[in-house]
Amino acid sequence: MNILRHDLARNRRTFLVWTASIAILSVGLLSMYSSVAGSATGIEQYAEAFPETLRRAFGLDRLRLSDILGYFGTEVHIMIILFGSMFAILLSSGLLSREENEKTVEFLLARPVTRYRVVTGKLGTYVTYVLLFSVVVWVASYATILIVHEGDFDRRGFWNLALMTTLVLLTFANLGFLGSVFVTRNRTVYSGALGFVLVMYALQVAADVSERLRFLKYVTPMKWASAADILTAGIPGVYLVIMLVVNAAALAATYYAYARKDILL
């Protein structure tokens, strides 16, 4: 518990800045919906003018910009999942590696704690903050929709998307955490983590636009919380299974590797 409390305190500012930024971004973009909806036919025609591949990349082949969730799914959700994943992976990959970079790991491991307890404390830290991030961002988005949109919308679809997006953020966090056991140099960790998120996003776009690359949907976590998929077809069970396996494997590998690792400074 003391490691968890310590790391929560040390990362509080990072958490607050990211969460506030993304929540404000989402609320701001949603507030612009009424002006978009006002010119509904115009915006749809504008969207139809896009090439087919671009429409697919943005999910415009299945979602309509003039619909509140269509607007949210194509314009806002991408920000939440992209920046949220970056936040999650930067947070998780810094927890163990920073102890080594700042040489504080010698202090930590000279205490009467097992390596497992160290990993658990760090895990608790990023899970807590990623969940809090999601709660704040999605509740703020939901409240904004209630204000700017009159009439009903697919509430269940919205929360399905919230759930899957949160799970994707946790997946990125777990993968970054695992990576940081092996790559510990500060700059390498952070650029590697950001690069990983962006490559995964690129793979998602590739899976959306190209028939031949469709199989990539099983590879990139981004696709597992695709707004167009979930808002039109609900939560695909296969992604849940893949996610469960990937996360369980990543965590097991993290505990295993960290407990056996030579800590070299």
Add this chain to the structure above:
Amino acid sequence: MYVVETENLTKYYGRSRGIVDLNLQLREGEVFGFIGPNGAGKTTTIRLLLNFIFPTRGRARIFGMDCVEESREIKRQVGYLPGEAGYYGDMRVKDFLRYAESFYGRGCRQRTRDLVEALDLNPDARIEDLSLGNKKKVGIVQALLHSPRLLILDEPTSGLDPLIQKRFFDLLTEENRRGVTIFFSSHVLSDVQKFCHRVGIIKEGRLLRVDQIEALRGQEFKRVTVTLRDPSEELSVPLQGVRDFVRENGTYRFLFNGDVDALIKELARHGVANLYLEEPALEEVFMHYYEKEGER
């Protein structure tokens, strides 16, 4: 039972050598100096004892407990002062020490307060704003606050000014008097000579020998450098205890462990432009130490 005991303890980092077949025994209540040049394997040994790294082969025990299997139990009774410490720079001293205390489920509060006071440390200062000496003090407090029975110190005096060094040694002596065993790693010969009961010498990953400190004391070499005023003059020093006598551009260098008074009087017969009497590098002393062993 030994406080620290290693059996053929060996560590390779890939193919590069850490330590090889190290056999060490520390007795309860002693101050054991662990000395050797940089890169000899001192820090590797300490990291194995604390299980920061895993042995390639062999084993180590502290208080009879295995350093890999029972590391957590061991650490309740061990205090460690790292050579180059990192202590969460953005924290205040008192918050950091409270965090350190939180790992030991019993009251260390009073003890911490006493140590902070004894070392004259400002508890409200941010650690990153502290001078090197004050950072070291923070390190000393975190190593001692849980009243360990074994202290492991890695190059503890590096970067300390003489005043703090003295206070530091006083504190350690006091701990030792209360029965705390001390493992003192250093590459500074004089520190070890001043403070330790026994000394182990490590070189290139191997323990060369373990000696009572008195045995080393007889080897108190000084590095002598003399420049004569008249470069054409020849200097010879016909005294006991002169080794490695060389001349470079009118400057003479040698190691000396004989009578200093006799040396000064001998040199006084010449016009001396410059004279240094210094502590020799450890390597230089060792070289002679072992040559002498070989002659016997």
